[in-house]
Each structure stands twice: as structure tokens, then as C-alpha cells.
Amino acid sequence: MHEEFVQLDGEIVFVRHSETRPGRPTLFFVHALGDSGLAFSEAFHHLQSINYNLVAPDLVGYGKSSAALNGDYSIASQILRLKRVASLLGVAQLILVGHSLGGLIATEWAASESPTQLEALVNIEGNLTPEDATFTRRAVEAFRSFAEDSTVWSAWFRSTFVPSLTASEHSRPSPSLLRYYSSILLCRPEAFLANSLEILQLTDVAPGETLSPIAARYVAVGLPKLYCWGSDS
Secondary structure, three states, X not given: OEEEEEEEOOEEEEEXXXXXXXXXXXXXXXXXXXXXXXXXXXXXXXXXXXXXXXXXXXXXXXXXXXXXXXXXXXXXXXXXXXXXHHHHHOOOOEEEEEEOHHHHHHHHHHOOOOOOOEEEEEEEOOOOOHHHHHHHHHHHHHHHHOOOOHHHHHHHHHHHHHHXXXXXXXXXXXXXXXXXXXXXXXXXXXXXXXXXXXXXXXXOOOOOOOOOHHHHHHHHOOOOEEEEOOOOO
């Protein structure tokens, strides 16, 4: 696995990737809310022998990537950054593999007007319904309870929300939870909040509708696609 920082007009995106070769398809991984590309460590171990490029960036505002230069953490802006990362790495024929927020980002990307570089979409527990957003809703409800004071919310995020993630009936949190905890410690509160607010908007079902906006886009994606849902939290 290679690691490098990619420069994007004043922003920096940290990327984990395999040896990239032009002309072969690319598994392009997009991580969850609060997470980082570290979540896909096993992919680099188990898939290293297949004839695919593997690319796992840290979204701007997450992991080892920089803050957004203009404070814009919107999903649309994250997609533009990811497209530039793919271009600068010289990879195409992308199979998007997104987890949670990453599944939502990958779905939005695949539903765009001209996804010319895309081959397929794998959405791993991406938020499609209001019920999918319980983790996100907790953060947003706290923000609203603080009269939408981002400074107070950021202090709560660091002092209460993040430490609560390892609280469990079990004395030893799972390795995957501990790895997530190490990633969320690097997450910028303002990025987490901005994406949480947008997730709730995209997963809300309007009166008279049967699907949320993001679920409707997932249904409309014309690429080969797969939705994965785990049985355990």
C-alpha cells in the first residue's frame, strides 16, 4: 500500500492506494461519516493479488486530509475533489465502493449527469431512509439543542460524543470500533456536522413521497449496482 498527499488548489487529500496501472479497473473506496480510508485496510490485504487498482482517499475534513479551504464540506464538493484525485492518480474505469456516508456520496456521484469514468456502484449500508440516519440524527439533535451554536456543539462532539463511541456493555470494544475511534479523533467537527445535516436532508421522505431523495437517485442509477446491508451494528 502506498500513501501520499495530493494537492488540490490549497487543499490536501491524503490517499492510500495500491500500485496504480493505467488501463485496468479501479476499486475506489469512499469512507463513512467520521471515518477515514483506514476503514478499508483489509481490502489492501485481501485484494492485493487481483488485477485492479485500489484507491482509498480521506475525504477533506477527515483523517489526514486538510480542512476545506472555503469551509465547504458539501457532498457535491467532496465529489468534485474525489474526481480530481482520480484524475491526478491517472485511474479510470472506477467501481465506487462507499460505506455509510461514502455510500451516499458514491450514489450521488453515480447518479450525476455524466459519470463517464464509472463502471459500477457498491453501496455498503449507505443512508437511504430516515431510519438509516440514527447516528447522524443524534449529532444534529444535539446541535439544535445548543441553539445551533457550532462552538458549543464542537466542544460536545469532542468531550461527549466521540468518547461515547467506545462505551459498551463489553469491556473490550471490537477492533473495528477502536479503528473507527482512532479515525474520528482526526475528524474535523465542522465537517462531521455539515455532512450530518446534509444526510438528514437527503434521507428525509417528503409528504406524499415513498422514497427519500437519495433513495430515488439510487433507484435511478443505471450502472450495475449492489447494496450491502450487515446484520450487526
